[in-house]
Amino acid sequence: MTHKIIIDTDPGIDDAMAILYAALHPDIEIIGMTSVFGNVTSDIAARNAIVLAERAQQAIPVAKGADKPLVQTPNPVSDYVHGVEGFGDMPAQAISAQPVDEPAHEFICRLINENPGEITLCPIGPLTNIALALRHDPSIADKVKDVVIMGGGLDRGNVTDHAEANIWNDPHAADAVFAASWPVTMVGLDVTTQVICHPPDFARIAAASPVLGGFLNEAVQYYFKFYESHYGVLGSQMHDPTAVIAITDPQYFTIENHALEVIVDGARIGQTIRSADPSRPKHKVPMGVDIDGVKQRFLTMIETGF
Ligand code: RIB
Ligand code: CA
Secondary structure, eight states: OOEEEEEEOOOOOHHHHHHHHHHHOEEEEEEOOHHHOOSSSSSHHHHHHOOOOOOTOOOOEEEOOOOOSSOOOOOOOHHHOTTTTSSSOOOOOOOOOOOBBOOOOOOOOHHHSTTTEHHHHHHOSHHHHHHHHHHHHHTTHHHSEEEEEEEOOSSSSSSSSSBBBBTTTTHHHHHHHHHHSEEEEEOHHHTTTOEEEOOOHHHHHHHOOOTTTHHHHHHHHHHHHHHHHHHHHHHOOHHHHHHHHHHHHHGGGEEEEEEEOOOOSSSSBBBBBEOOTSOOOEEEEEEOHHHHHHHHHHHHHHHHHO
């Protein structure tokens, strides 16, 4: 089965892992990417998405998206996690293509309307563009095949004890996404924090795939330093690639079904919670994961291209 996907992204080191996994996967067609603020500014995110498409030698249109959240004052970009230019210590990378001349949310709506029932929307950054797309054309909720996000967490946070970064960066947008009547799979910290790759794993893919594996191995060194200093773990939590693997390999996940809402103010701002609101649809929430299955799926794809 071919998965036609749109990746909404703030690359970002783990975003790069997700995008290159998707670009290499024989059953995935990335029909477009859209940039959003978060790990970096939306401008840098758009440039970095083009960098990744060009490294993968694929002509993937990239549309620039939101520079700031729907309502709240923007949080600072997380350059202490992903580096100033988004790929660790790497300087800004040259590109030959430019973003398309269409705002991200309109680009998303147009592609979904042109491919009704076929597109999996895969947001792996703050959900601002996705909420704007819903506002621009609410009918996309009935036309999209799936919405598989990296974000949230029912029993944990990372930027605070309660909030995961993508939700924390735009809680109002995330709440609108969970309230809509489309099928959402929330791949959150409940599973992504369990999937950790270590320096030998990235050395392995760099040896097997000098261009793409080598790029990821260079970028991830900065991420390793962050995780070691903050968590005492010399490893990379595989947040964004785990979300894409939930599309291609759902068998690796144990799913619960919950209606979801997001706390949008106060001490727990950005927390995703089970909702008692009967008007909200139930969404899929992976709560269990075959850790080694997901790890090996990612590593083997980068190593071999299948
Ligand atoms: O909390 C992890 C998420 O926030 C990932 O998508 C990472 O890239 C950052 O955007
Ligand atoms: Ca991301």
